[in-house]
Structure formats: structure tokens, C-alpha cells
Amino acid sequence: MVKSIYRPTKITIDTRAIRKNLRTVSQRISKNQALFAVVKANGYGHGAVQIAKIAEDEGVDGFCVATIDEGIELREAGITLPILVLGLVEVSTLPVVSEYQLSIPVATTEWLDLAIQEYQRNPWKQPVAVHVALDTGMGRIGFLTSAELHHAYQRLQAPAFLFEGIFTHFATADQADTSYWLEQKEKFFAMIETLPEQPRYVHVTNSATLIWHEPLGNMVRYGVAMYGLNPSSDALDPAYPLVPALSLSSKLMQVKKLPVGSGVGYGHTYETTADEWIGTIPIGYADGYVRKLQGFHVLIEGEFCKIVGRVCMDQLMVRLPHEMPVGTRVTLVGVDGQNQITLQDMASYIGTIHYEVACLFSERVPRVYE
Known part of the structure; x- marks a missing residue:
């Protein structure tokens, strides 16, 4: 777009x-804990x-992305730090994963068997670094039992792989009730203690775990809090200040006085109850400003x-309180x-979380960095 x-x-x-949020988290983790920025x-x-690039300048140790293409985008932008x-x-994408030196998760022994077979037919350039998901x-995603984990560990000795990490993801780290979080924590560390060796990275700590619990493992996945957003939305107050980084603005492009009884917008869902000043702003649902934000x-x-x-x-x-000049700034x-x-105000209004609102803003809206 x-x-x-x-x-x-x-x-x-x-x-x-962004820099302040990164510096805050750097002060809360130990020197032996790697900081991976989630982008x-x-x-x-x-x-x-x-x-x-900002995070790299602030000294992070690596990055987390969701897809291979997102990893390639960083590599082609000159990022050389580890990317998970x-x-x-x-399995068919593993030659590309190897070429761009990306790390990937593994979650089933079936996948590992297929990958080994593919490597034997057509070896990729260098071993693929893998993080075992529990x-x-x-x-x-992930292995459910210690037996499954041990079967995976045996397959990871193949020359196709480098056993680089092991991790899990907490479901309730952003909630006041810590019982389920504790169950997951105990299960994870009990499973990894049965391994003959620990990989380079052991990671369970995301933004919520860091803010409301403790920085476990030797790698931190710092995501939504880096952008100044509360991982729990408004359910819990953060344990330390977060500085929001994103603002969205526009201008009034037309201002006119509509007489009483005038319809506004598709479907005639609003009608003026008096003579009203109406302003038009150039943003809509194609920009990620969704229709549910009516009202x-x-x-x-x-x-x-x-x-x-x-x-x-x-x-x-x-609806404007009075006549305003065309070109007036809109926040x-x-x-x-x-x-x-x-963003949380918007999310609460439409019944979602601020993560989703931020991700909805389309590429059509330019990003300006100040």
C-alpha cells in the first residue's frame, strides 16, 4: 500500500x-540476561x-519477529544482530532461513524428522539455529511432555541444526491472579532440568513477566512495553513508568454548518438536532481507523x-463546538x-486491546520519527 x-x-x-523505555528495562535486568526487542x-x-535501529543503538542483543519475511526485512536493512x-x-523454507541466519522455533518431532530428511536430500549452507517451544x-505451539522434549533433543544433534534456545509463553502474566503463571513457570523449569544440556538462550520473560513478576531465564523478549504500552491494558498498573511513543494527527479539510435535520455519513446513522458545525478529517477505516469508532x-x-x-x-x-478554520490540527x-x-481509550471503546489498535494502522499512514 x-x-x-x-x-x-x-x-x-x-x-x-522508545529509548527511555529501553533504558528502563536495561536497568531492571542482570548483565547475564540478553535483551531481545520484539519488532x-x-x-x-x-x-x-x-x-x-533505535534498539540496536541502545545496545539490545537481538530481535524477535513473527515471520521469516519480517526477519529478512531487518537483514536487508543492515541488521546483523540475532533474529528469532x-x-x-x-520445512521448505529452511534454505532461506539458513541463508539469512535466522533462528526459528520447533514444536513437533514430526517436523524435525521432515527437516532432517530434507537436509539429507539438499543440505543448506549452515545449520539452522532452533529454539525449542514448550x-x-x-x-x-510447543512440546507438551518431557518425553517429547527428549525425542526432540535427540534429533537436534543432527548436523542440520544448532540447538540455540528453549522457551515458553505465559498466558496470564498480565493478570492479578498469579496461580496459573506459577504453574506454567514450574512446569517449564521442571522440563528443561531433565535435558542433558542447556542451550545458549533460556527465555520465558516477556514484557508482562518483567513488569509484574521477575526476569527469569537469561533472555528477555521485550515487546509492547518498549512502545510505552501497558501489557495488561488497564487491568493492572505497571510497576514502573512506561512512556507511549505513538501519536496520530491530521487536520480539518472542510468545515461547514449543517442545518437541523441534516444527515451525516453512510446509512444516515446521524442527523443534526440543531444547526451544527461539522468538520471532515482525512482518515478512515482503510487507514486502520475502524468503523466501530463512530461515536x-x-x-x-x-x-x-x-x-x-x-x-x-x-x-x-x-461535530465541532463552533466554527474552526480549515487546516486546524486534529489529534x-x-x-x-x-x-x-x-490507544487504550480507543481499544476500550471498540472492545479490544491496544495491541490490536496499534497494529491496525495501515501503511498508507506515514510514520514520522522525532
Whole structure:
């Protein structure tokens, strides 16, 4: 999707906030714990390459992405630090994984058998670094039992692989009730203690674990908190300050006074109850500003202005308190005067989490780094 640089809608990323969040976490982990910055999903909507370069400058030890393509994007941007792909990959992609020196997860012995067979037919350039995934209660990917883990360990002695890491993912690290988190923690460490050797990286600590529990293992996967977002949304207060990095702004492109009884937007879902000033803003659901945000608000001159009528593909309309000049700044996420709109505010309104809201913003909206 082409970036729309000739309209005033833009996302601004405060690079100082990213740096501050990284420095905060660096002070909370020990020197023997590697810090991997998670930049999957285009850096949670913030821009993967740009955030990775900031994180690299701040001294992180590696990166986590979700797909092979995301890893390749970082490599082609000049990133040489270790990159761990968190999503499962097909055996047919292993030559590419090897070529770009990516690390990948493994979750079944069947996959390992197929990979060994493929390597015997057509060896890739260098061993593929693998991180063994353990399913301790997430139900997503990973080995369930110590017996399965030992079968996997035996296969990892093949020349096709480098046994680089082992990990799990906590399901409830961001919740007040710690009982399930403790169950997963105990199961993970009980399983890895049965191995003949430990790999280079043992990692279970994500943002939520670091904030509300303890930095376990020798590698930290620092994701949403790096962007200044609370991993629990608004369920728990973070144990230390997080500085949000993303703001979203635009401008009023048309302002007009509609008489009482005028319809606004598709479906005639809003009708003026008096003579009302209506402003049009160039952003819509194709930009990731979803239709469910009808009835939400933006900030203009420090005042909350309600979104009226359905959000269109490329535009939306707001009710203004009075006539305002065309070109007036509009804040959709961020601070204006004494008021603020957060990603969490948007998420709460539409019934989701701020992770999803940030990831929804499309490539059509330019990212500006300040």
C-alpha cells in the first residue's frame, strides 16, 4: 500500500520514548540476561526497521519477529544482530532461513524428522539455529511432555541444526491472579532440568513477566512495553513508568454548518438536532481507523469532538463546538492541551486491546520519527 504523504494524516513516533523505555528495562535486568526487542507486526505498528535501529543503538542483543519475511526485512536493512522468528515455519523454507541466519522455533518431532530428511536430500549452507517451544499452558505451539522434549533433543544433534534456545509463553502474566503463571513457570523449569544440556538462550520473560513478576531465564523478549504500552491494558498498573511513543494527527479539510435535520455519513446513522458545525478529517477505516469508532471522539484545540456518522473508508466527520478554520490540527491519539486520547481509550471503546489498535494502522499512514 502506498504511503499518502500528500495529506496531513500522519503517525508520529517519539524516539526518545522508545529509548527511555529501553533504558528502563536495561536497568531492571542482570548483565547475564540478553535483551531481545520484539519488532513483529511492523514494530506493533510503529515501524519495524526504524525501531530496530533505535534498539540496536541502545545496545539490545537481538530481535524477535513473527515471520521469516519480517526477519529478512531487518537483514536487508543492515541488521546483523540475532533474529528469532517466533512463528512456526515450513520445512521448505529452511534454505532461506539458513541463508539469512535466522533462528526459528520447533514444536513437533514430526517436523524435525521432515527437516532432517530434507537436509539429507539438499543440505543448506549452515545449520539452522532452533529454539525449542514448550507448551506449558498456552495451548498454542510447543512440546507438551518431557518425553517429547527428549525425542526432540535427540534429533537436534543432527548436523542440520544448532540447538540455540528453549522457551515458553505465559498466558496470564498480565493478570492479578498469579496461580496459573506459577504453574506454567514450574512446569517449564521442571522440563528443561531433565535435558542433558542447556542451550545458549533460556527465555520465558516477556514484557508482562518483567513488569509484574521477575526476569527469569537469561533472555528477555521485550515487546509492547518498549512502545510505552501497558501489557495488561488497564487491568493492572505497571510497576514502573512506561512512556507511549505513538501519536496520530491530521487536520480539518472542510468545515461547514449543517442545518437541523441534516444527515451525516453512510446509512444516515446521524442527523443534526440543531444547526451544527461539522468538520471532515482525512482518515478512515482503510487507514486502520475502524468503523466501530463512530461515536468516539478526537481532540481539536484541546476539546473533545464527537465522531458523527459512520467512519468512511478515507474520511470521517466530527461535530465541532463552533466554527474552526480549515487546516486546524486534529489529534486522534495523543495530547492536546489538558486532554489526551490513548490507544487504550480507543481499544476500550471498540472492545479490544491496544495491541490490536496499534497494529491496525495501515501503511498508507506515514510514520514520522522525532
